[in-house]
Each structure stands twice: as C-alpha cells, then as structure tokens.
Amino acid sequence: MSKNKLTVRAISARPIVIQLKRPIIARIGAIHEWPIILVDLLTEEGIVGRSYLQPYTISSMRYIVPVLKDLGTMLKGRSVSPVDLFDAARKSLHFVGYEGVSMIAVSGLDMAAWDAFAKAADLPLCVMLGGSVGPVKAYNTNGLWLQEPSAAAKEAVELINEGGFTGLKIRLGRERASDDLSALDAVRGAVGDQVHLMADFNQGLNLAEALQRCRMIDNHGLAWIEEPILYDNLDGYAHLAADLKTPLQMGENFYGPREVHKALQKKACDLIMLDAKRIGGVTGWLRAAAIAGAAGVPVSTHVYPEVSAHMMRITETAHWLEWNDWHNPLLQAPYQVKDGFLHIPDVPGTGIEWDETAVQRYLG
Incomplete structure (x- = not known):
C-alpha cells in the first residue's frame, strides 16, 4: 500500500x-x-x-x-x-x-x-525519517520524589536495577535546603560515583531561593540542575545559567519550537529538554531539534519514551532519554531497557499497540 x-x-x-x-x-x-x-x-x-x-x-x-x-x-x-x-x-x-x-x-x-x-511505508519511524534502529541512552525517572534520605537511597538502588541504568533523576525542593543535601548525599552514597545524577526542582523556587539552593549543590557533580524556577522566566534562567557551573536544563514546558529559539537567544540554559506533547509531536520536535542542533546544545527528552527514542536517533545533539513506564500496562509490547539503553523494536511505526484487554479493564 x-x-x-x-x-x-x-x-x-x-x-x-x-x-x-x-x-x-x-x-x-x-x-x-x-x-x-x-x-x-x-x-x-x-x-x-x-x-x-x-x-x-x-x-x-x-x-x-x-x-x-x-x-x-x-x-x-x-x-x-x-x-x-x-x-x-x-x-x-x-x-x-x-x-x-x-x-x-x-x-x-x-x-x-x-x-x-x-x-x-512498513518502516520504523526513525528509519522513515532517515535514521536507523538502535539503542538510546536512558536514565530512570520512575521515582526519587521528595522523601526521607534513607528511603531515597533504597529506592535509588531499585531504580538502577530496573534496567541497568547509569543515570537517575532526583527531585529537590524540600522545606529545608539541608534536607535536600542529605537526600543527595544518601543517594550518591547508595549508587556510587559512576551513576549520573540529575536534580529537578520542578519549578518550585523563586529566583532568590534558586540562587541560594543551586549554589549549595553546584559542587555535587550533578549532570544538570533542572527547572528551579517557573519555566517562562527566561530572564531568571539567564541569571542562573551565568551564575552556575552545573549545566542548567529546561524545555519540557516549551510550547513549540519558537520557545527553544527564545531560550537560546537569551542564554537561559545550557541544555534543552523536549516534551513531545508540548513541543508539537514529531513535527514540532524536528523543528525544535534543528534549532538546538544549530546552536550545538544537547537535547534530552521528557517522558513519551517510545516516540522520543525514535526522535533521538535522528537528533543531531541527542543527549539523554528520560525513561518512565507508567503507561506500560496499556501496551501490548512495552519497550525494553537493558544496560542503561532503551532498545527500539524493529517494527513499523513507533511500535505502540494497545493491550485491549487491559484497556477495557481500566475503562471499566
């Protein structure tokens, strides 16, 4: 056909x-x-x-x-x-x-x-777009929310073992900054120095708080500090990016490729993260990744691991894929992660097919 x-x-x-x-x-x-x-x-x-x-x-x-x-x-x-x-x-x-x-x-x-x-076309999406089927480097985002340091340390080990991951995301923004530091230290002690840690504040701070807290963790060897302040405060992000040694990550809340251009023009970040539902699906991703690629800025993903994996195979400055499996109960054949890499199946399209028995159970 x-x-x-x-x-x-x-x-x-x-x-x-x-x-x-x-x-x-x-x-x-x-x-x-x-x-x-x-x-x-x-x-x-x-x-x-x-x-x-x-x-x-x-x-x-x-x-x-x-x-x-x-x-x-x-x-x-x-x-x-x-x-x-x-x-x-x-x-x-x-x-x-x-x-x-x-x-x-x-x-x-x-x-x-x-x-x-x-x-x-009977082709995997990444092949249809001119790339090839292959592995994509992934980190696990399935946990490490705000919790006690000892619980975070235990959960970090579980998350590593879910797919041989070499990267984890930990959330920060506890009431006391010292508790964030304790959680970071506990997780680092549990997983070792070889694991990449990404820290995400989930837009929970104002600029003054962000300056204080980000400086406190600036020497902790983090892969990045993500969204400490509201996503649309590009001037605030430019202030932070100039102040910090740790790379600053943002972009999951960008609605369309022009927002990537604006952020890079203002030097608001060192890294860009694309979310397929906000950036404009595949079409929006292609346009946004081209902007980031022209600037030499690494591109990571935010959830939607199936489509995102295909896009990373054709993204010039592909960095990390964020892995979550919250939707897996609805899929016939969930993607697999092994040795820290997500493996794209060699099937037409994205490989997303519903497990209709499970779907009907959830629909009730």
Whole structure:
C-alpha cells in the first residue's frame, strides 16, 4: 500500500486513569493517579496510527478529548500527510491560541499521524525519517520524589536495577535546603560515583531561593540542575545559567519550537529538554531539534519514551532519554531497557499497540 493513499476517517480518544506505583511528590504538588489519553488515528485504508497523551491532571482530559474528536471531524477525508495535518490543525485553533490544550491536542494528532505514515511505508519511524534502529541512552525517572534520605537511597538502588541504568533523576525542593543535601548525599552514597545524577526542582523556587539552593549543590557533580524556577522566566534562567557551573536544563514546558529559539537567544540554559506533547509531536520536535542542533546544545527528552527514542536517533545533539513506564500496562509490547539503553523494536511505526484487554479493564 502506498503511504500516499492513507485517508483520515476519524480520531478516537479514550481517557484512562492509572494508579501510580510510586506517587509523584514534588515541591509544587502531589499526583497519585496518572491520566492517559489513548489516541487512534483511523484511516479509510485500515491502518491505525497510535499515540498517547499524559496531561498530568485528570480534569484536563475533559477538554483535550473533545478537541481531538473535533480535529478528526474537521480532517475527515484529508490525506495523512503529517506536516499538512499539523499545520491545518493548528490553524483551526488559531483564535484559541497555539499553546496549552491546543498544542497538546495537535501533538497527539501529529504523533498518531506519523505512526500511521511510517506503518504505511512498513518502516520504523526513525528509519522513515532517515535514521536507523538502535539503542538510546536512558536514565530512570520512575521515582526519587521528595522523601526521607534513607528511603531515597533504597529506592535509588531499585531504580538502577530496573534496567541497568547509569543515570537517575532526583527531585529537590524540600522545606529545608539541608534536607535536600542529605537526600543527595544518601543517594550518591547508595549508587556510587559512576551513576549520573540529575536534580529537578520542578519549578518550585523563586529566583532568590534558586540562587541560594543551586549554589549549595553546584559542587555535587550533578549532570544538570533542572527547572528551579517557573519555566517562562527566561530572564531568571539567564541569571542562573551565568551564575552556575552545573549545566542548567529546561524545555519540557516549551510550547513549540519558537520557545527553544527564545531560550537560546537569551542564554537561559545550557541544555534543552523536549516534551513531545508540548513541543508539537514529531513535527514540532524536528523543528525544535534543528534549532538546538544549530546552536550545538544537547537535547534530552521528557517522558513519551517510545516516540522520543525514535526522535533521538535522528537528533543531531541527542543527549539523554528520560525513561518512565507508567503507561506500560496499556501496551501490548512495552519497550525494553537493558544496560542503561532503551532498545527500539524493529517494527513499523513507533511500535505502540494497545493491550485491549487491559484497556477495557481500566475503562471499566
């Protein structure tokens, strides 16, 4: 079948809630239940493109799901040309704005469209885009939220053993800065100097707090310090980046490639992290990664390990892939991590297929 013959029939969007094995406990709040929207792009030719969205709050699904279904109605009969669909979907939401729910919904559509496009060509997505199937260096983000130092140390060892990881992310932002230091020291003592530690404040500090706390951990040999302040305070990030020796990481909250350009123009960070649901799916990633690549800035990923892994195989300055498996119970064949590398399966598209028995159980 020629990929040029794919035609949009409809978009299915199913909201699901999963109980997290390790609840998210961050400076800015706690999450025990994880919302996931399963997106299916149905074509007249029978090929189904699949993606999923993880919008953090359960209530947000009430707004995103109708947008996706409306996009399916609007695009019905259109050729599955992902870039064209991306542009048409964004333009249809122009009066609402290009960020927030608009970009999240369009990103879900875009990832599903690229999956269908690659399936029609009978190629893995990364091969379809000119790359090759292979391993991607990953760190584990499945835990190490705000907890007692001894508990963090024990959990760090568990996380390493989940896939032979050589990198872990620890969250900081406890009430007392000294408790953050204790947790860092406990985790480092448990995993050794050979493991890369990334520290994430989850936007929980103001600039004054960030200057104090980041300076306190600046000599701890961290791979990076991530999002100490609100993501859109680019002037504040530029101040921090100039002040710190440790690389400053941001970008998971960028809505579209232009935000990458703005951050780099302001010298607001040393590293860029892309989130597939906010940056614009595959299409947005291609544009954002080109901007980062031209500047020589390393690119890492934020959740969405399947699509992100394919994109890292074609990203010029690919750095670290963030691994999480919260959605794995819904997948027929979850990706595997071994010796600290995620291994992309040699199958058409992204390899995302639903375990419908599990899906129906969650739908209740």
